[in-house]
Amino acid sequence: MIFTNKNKGFQPIDLHPNENNQNNNAQQSNLCEIGANEKCASCKEKECAICNLGYKLEKGKCIPNYTLKAVYQTYNKNEIIPLINEIYVPYITEIIIDNQKIEKPSCRHVFQEEGEHTIEIAFNKEELISMKMMFNSINNLISIIFTPQFSELNIINMKGIFSNCQNLKNVEFQAPMPSTIKDFSFMFDGCKSITELNLNNFNTKNALDLSYMFSKCTSLKSIQFNSFNINNITDMSGLFYECTSLTSINFSKFNTQKVQSMIYMFAGCTSLQNININSFETSNVKDISYMFKGCSKLTNIDLSKMNIQNLTNINGLFMGCSSLTSISMGKLVPQNIKYADKIFEGCNKISNSTMNSKNDSEPIKTNKIEKNTKHVIKKRRRRAAKAEKGVEKDLYKK
Numbered sequence: 001m002i003f004t005n006k007n008k009g010f011q012p013i014d015l016h017p018n019e020n021n022q023n024n025n026a027q028q029s030n031l032c033e034i035g036a037n038e039k040c041a042s043c044k045e046k047e048c049a050i051c052n053l054g055y056k057l058e059k060g061k062c063i064p065n066y067t068l069k070a071v072y073q074t075y076n077k078n079e080i081i082p083l084i085n086e087i088y089v090p091y092i093t094e095i096i097i098d099n100q101k102i103e104k105p106s107c108r109h110v111f112q113e114e115g116e117h118t119i120e121i122a123f124n125k126e127e128l129i130s131m132k133m134m135f136n137s138i139n140n141l142i143s144i145i146f147t148p149q150f151s152e153l154n155i156i157n158m159k160g161i162f163s164n165c166q167n168l169k170n171v172e173f174q175a176p177m178p179s180t181i182k183d184f185s186f187m188f189d190g191c192k193s194i195t196e197l198n199l200n201n202f203n204t205k206n207a208l209d210l211s212y213m214f215s216k217c218t219s220l221k222s223i224q225f226n227s228f229n230i231n232n233i234t235d236m237s238g239l240f241y242e243c244t245s246l247t248s249i250n251f252s253k254f255n256t257q258k259v260q261s262m263i264y265m266f267a268g269c270t271s272l273q274n275i276n277i278n279s280f281e282t283s284n285v286k287d288i289s290y291m292f293k294g295c296s297k298l299t300n301i302d303l304s305k306m307n308i309q310n311l312t313n314i315n316g317l318f319m320g321c322s323s324l325t326s327i328s329m330g331k332l333v334p335q336n337i338k339y340a341d342k343i344f345e346g347c348n349k350i351s352n353s354t355m356n357s358k359n360d361s362e363p364i365k366t367n368k369i370e371k372n373t374k375h376v377i378k379k380r381r382r383r384a385a386k387a388e389k390g391v392e393k394d395l396y397k398k
Contacts, residue, residue, distance in 0.1 A: 065093050065094075065123060065124060065125055066123050066149050066150065066152070067120050067121065067123075067149070068120070068121045068123075068144060068145070068147070069118070069119070069120055069144070069145040070118075070119045070141060070143060070144040070145070071116050071118055071141075071143040072119055072140045072141055072142065073117075073140050073167065074111040074114045074115060075114055076114055077111075077113060078111070079110070079111050080108055080110050080111075081109065081111065081138075081140040082107055082108050082138050082140070083095070083106075083107055083108065083109055083119060083121070083138070084121065084135060084138070085107065085134050085135065085136060088123070088134060091127050092122065092123055093105075093122045094122045095109075095119065095120070096119070096120040096122075097109060097118075098117050105121075116142070125153060128153060129154055130158075131157065131158050132157045132158065132160060132161065132183075133160045133161065133163065134161045135161060135162055136161075136162075136164060136165075137163070137165070138165055139164075139165065139166050139167050140167070141162075141167065142167050142168060142170070143168070143169060143170040144168070144170070144172070146173045146174060146175075146177070148174050148175040149175075150174075150175060151176050153178050153180075154178060155177075155178050155180060155181050156180050157181070157182065158183065159183045159187070159209075160186040161187055162188050162191055163187070163189040165190070165191055166190060166191070166192045166193060168191050168193060168194060169193045169194060169195070171188075171197065173198075173199070173201040173202070174201075176201045176202075176203045177202055179203045179205055180206060181206065181207060182207055182208045182209070183208065183209045184204070184207055184209065184213050185209045185210065185211040185212055185213060185235070186213065186215070187214075189215045189216055189217075190216045190217075192217065192219055193219055194219060195219050195220060195222070195245075196221060196222040197223045197224070197225075198224045199223065199224060199228070200224050200225065200226055202225065203229070204229050204230055205229040205232070206232060207230065207233060208232055208233060208235070209233070209234070210230065210236050211235045211261075212237065212241060213239055214243055215238050215239070215242060215243070216241065216242045216243075218242065218243065220246060221246065221247070223246075223249070228254065230255055231255050231257065231258065232258055234261070235260065235261050237261045237262065237263045237265065238264040238265060240265065241264050241267050242269070244268065244269065244270045246269055246271060247273050248272070249272070249275055250276075251275075251276065251279055251280065254279060254280065255281065256285075257284065259280075259284060259285055260284055260286055260287070261285070261286070261287045262285055262287070263288065263290055264290050264291065265288075266291060266292050267290050267291065267292065267293040267295075268293070268294045268295075269294070269295050270294060270295070270297065271297060272298060273299075275298065275301070277303070277306070278302060281307070283307040283310060285308070286310055286313065287311070287313040288311060289313045289314060289315035289316055289339065290316040291317055292317060292318050292321055293316050293317075293318075293319045293320055294319070294320040295320070295321050295324075296320060297323055298321055298323060298324055299324060300324065300325060300327070301318070301324065301327050301328070301329075302327075302328045303327070304328040304329055306329065308329060308330045308331075309332075309333045310336060311332065311333075312339070313337075313338060313339040313340075314332070314337060314340050314343055315339045315342065315343070316341065316342045316343065317343045318343060318344050318347050319342055319344070319345045320345070320346040320347075321347050322346055322347065322348060322349070323349065327350065
């Protein structure tokens with residue numbers, strides 16, 4: 001399981017924090033304003049119940065909660081829709097739907113009327129350490145807000161939290177997210193209705209995996225990630241895979257010094273016209289296979305400032321880049337290349353052109369790279385075969 005204390009269940013509270021006694025509100029609301037967790041530990045039940053700071057009473061102690069605010073869309077009367085992945089139900093302290101508290105929180109709810117519905121889902125803040133696949137494939141989810149308390153959580157995993165939420169249009173982060181998160185892979189994968197994302201409140205300093213984070217966001221046209229700290233990222237595979245509406249991407253503040261894989265990173269970005277990745281530090285990158293596959297509107301690609309001497313796989317690197325007329329890149333080391341098939345397949349406009357290399361005195365013919373790397377690979381295979389035969393002979397002699 002992805003949670004601690006997995007066998008511990010949480011019961012819904014009897015009193016909702018908003019059910020304040022109006023006559024006593026002014027007098028008692030200050031009981032938990034400062035140091036709520038400590039003060040409420042000795043509060044009476046009635047006093048804690050009116051504390052409107054996101055705490056609940058459990059065994060005489062106020063436990064901190066975290067609340068997500070969302071909007072769901074129903075299309076029929078008496079429609080039953082999922083609200084959340086069912087594995088998270090034991091960690092829900094309460095659910096409020098259209099300002100009405102639900103007595104028995106469940107992953108599904110029957111909506112009597114069609115239309116938009118506001119939902120508040122409160123979790124035990126101390127127990128919630130993962131949001132992996134939390135809203136996966138819930139197509140009724142159209143909007144969600146991460147309230148400021150989100151920064152206080154110890155979340156480590158947000159993999160696929162919104163994957164295949166095809167009608168999700170708005171995601172808002174009201175404060176910086178926790179610095180503890182390590183996995184953002186597939187976070188927005190398949191969110192086909194999102195047109196823009198503001199991720200300037202993302203805290204990614206300890207993140208390791210961004211693979212396929214925005215893949216198949218086919219309506220995404222604008223993305224802001226100026227605060228992205230990716231110093232520890234090792235995997236950026238498929239980051240923008242099939243983001244067919246993106247025309248340009250700004251990577252001016254990306255630090256990719258630990259990244260090892262960039263396969264399919266921009267593959268299928270059929271509207272991409274401009275891309276500048278010269279700021280990338282790629283000394284540890286070994287695999288860029290199919291990185292630009294299908295980028296049919298790119299006319300030129302400049303990789304001249306990238307350190308690509310440690311690459312081992314460049315299969316299909318520019319496959320299907322039908323508008324490409326020029327490529328500039330650093331010097332490949334054929335001895336390191338293990339896979340180099342179909343690099344320029346479908347690149348009809350550069351078939352008789354040249355690929356410029358900053359370390360060569362003269363341009364390299366585009367077909368020369370494939371020819372040289374294939375030669376090296378064949379030579380390596382022959383050596384390996386001879387070595388195997390030699391081992392067999394030695395064994396036979398013994």
